[in-house]
Amino acid sequence: MRIDILTLFPGMFAGPFKESIIGRAGSKGIVRIEIHDLRNFTRDRHRKADDRPYGGGPGMVMKPEPVFEAVEHVIGRTTSLLRDPQVKVILMSPQGKTFTQKKAEELIGKEHLVFICGHYEGIDERVGERLATDEISIGDYVLTGGELAAMVVVDAVVRLLPGVLGAKESAAEDSFSEELLDCPHYTRPEVYREMKVPEVLLSGNHEEIKKWRRQEALWKTFLKRPDLIEKAELTEKDRGNLRKFKEKQKNG
Numbered sequence: 225m226r227i228d229i230l231t232l233f234p235g236m237f238a239g240p241f242k243e244s245i246i247g248r249a250g251s252k253g254i255v256r257i258e259i260h261d262l263r264n265f266t267r268d269r270h271r272k273a274d275d276r277p278y279g280g281g282p283g284m285v286m287k288p289e290p291v292f293e294a295v296e297h298v299i300g301r302t303t304s305l306l307r308d309p310q311v312k313v314i315l316m317s318p319q320g321k322t323f324t325q326k327k328a329e330e331l332i333g334k335e336h337l338v339f340i341c342g343h344y345e346g347i348d349e350r351v352g353e354r355l356a357t358d359e360i361s362i363g364d365y366v367l368t369g370g371e372l373a374a375m376v377v378v379d380a381v382v383r384l385l386p387g388v389l390g391a392k393e394s395a396a397e398d399s400f401s402e403e404l405l406d407c408p409h410y411t412r413p414e415v416y417r418e419m420k421v422p423e424v425l426l427s428g429n430h431e432e433i434k435k436w437r438r439q440e441a442l443w444k445t446f447l448k449r450p451d452l453i454e455k456a457e458l459t460e461k462d463r464g465n466l467r468k469f470k471e472k473q474k475n476g
């Protein structure tokens with residue numbers, strides 16, 4: 225997969241994309257991430273990428289020309305030819321659709337992702353109207369810029385690419401992959417400050433461990449995110465467990 229990030233603050237990406245799993249995915253050649261300074265696509269000698277808003281008001285607005293030209297540069301075509309389904313031009317914006325695990329799964333099917341990071345009051349509206357194929361928000365709050373938001377989306381997408389995580393199962397059993405939260409995890413020591421690891425995990429009985437994990441994932445979701453249970457694909461056994469949980473909750 226190829227990822228291009230367009231930003232006024234390229235230095236912000238140095239650490240996160242060089243470290244850990246995302247850094248390794250880059251060195252293994254699974255993903256190629258390039259950061260582009262939008263100022264390199266300005267045409268005046270002051271490299272001006274923002275200007276005052278028409279109609280007045282506080283703050284600055286990012287100009288459309290550097291953004292259009294940067295996208296054309298990384299895609300290698302003019303904007304009228306941009307509608308290749310393998311390419312997504314993603315505008316990071318608090319007004320976009322809220323990012324989810326489902327969206328991350330949809331994006332791993334694409335060959336090329338281009339992220340546009342806004343700053344200040346945001347970006348000239350024509351970028352959202354004519355250039356972006358998607359507008360993504362990472363939640364109902366306002367950040368100073370789209371850089372951290374783009375990092376969140378890139379991280380969630382890249383870890384799903386084949387070969388990035390060590391064991392294939394590690395992503396398959398994560399929270400949200402089946403609309404349930406992940407089960408609890410434990411490691412050594414077996415007893416810590418009198419808190420003991422659940423017996424079943426030490427039993428070596430893989431069938432029982434599997435059953436226990438499913439039940440615990442369901443219990444956690446029931447307690448913390450009951451809204452997810454409605455969308456989850458549940459077995460008869462799960463439904464039976466859910467009835468027991470409700471009974472348990474009713475009786476305190």
Ligand SMILES: C[S@@+](CC[C@H](N)C(=O)[O-])C[C@H]1O[C@@H](n2cnc3c(N)ncnc32)[C@H](O)[C@@H]1O
Binds near residue numbers: 318344
């Ligand atoms: C200060 S914000 C602009 C907010 C804009 N005036 C508004 O109220 O919708 C500057 C930039 O940060 C990014 N940003 C802020 N919050 C975000 C969020 N929740 N998700 C994604 N990007 C965000 C966007 O790229 C945005 O253009």
